[in-house]
Amino acid sequence: MEECHQAFQELKSYLACPPLLSKPETRESxxxxxxxxxxxxxxxxxxxHEGIHQPVYCTSHMFQGAESRYSFVEKLVLALVSAARKLKPYFLTHPVIVLTNKPLGSLLQKGTSNQMIKxxxxxxxxxxxxxxxxxxxAHVLADFLMEYDPEEEKREDDPREWMMFVDGSATTSQVVG
Incomplete structure (x- = not known):
């Protein structure tokens, strides 16, 4: 428990004075x-930089519509694709090492769905x-940015609340009733 408290205190002090974004050197990984x-x-x-990880850029993406129904791996790949689009100047001029606990490289090569192939x-x-x-x-910071939801602090969990997804329906008369 003491380790958790100490880690939380370190995270708070780290976030209290966030580092400035760093400019990478030419062709630096x-x-x-x-x-x-x-x-x-x-x-x-x-x-x-000399063993210290300095942030270059941070970005986030909320899943909407069909994205919210993707599998975990598809969401992970979508995150990578979204980052590549938003940070294209960095991705084009620097080698990028993707650090993840999932085998993204092999999953992308397999092409399990049309979307994954694209x-x-x-x-x-x-x-x-x-x-x-x-x-x-750096990964703790990414986790924090993703998990922190100020709206969640305001709302209470309602066990009666349901989320329903409707992708469409049709009858022979093309009227939904």
């Missing part, structure tokens, strides 16, 4: 950390390398 939940994803792009094609223009992730502060 960048590290990409992805955190994904059922509702959102966040990505932190960092550079390793995303794989979109990512082919970048110099990406996939490596296993280890826990560091």
């Amino acid at each position: 960048l590290l990409l950390y992805i955190a994904t939940s059922t509702a959102a994803t966040s990505v932190v792009l960092t550079r390793d 995303w794989s094609y979109d990512l082919n223009e970048f110099e990406l390398e996939y490596r296993p992730r280890t826990a560091i502060k």
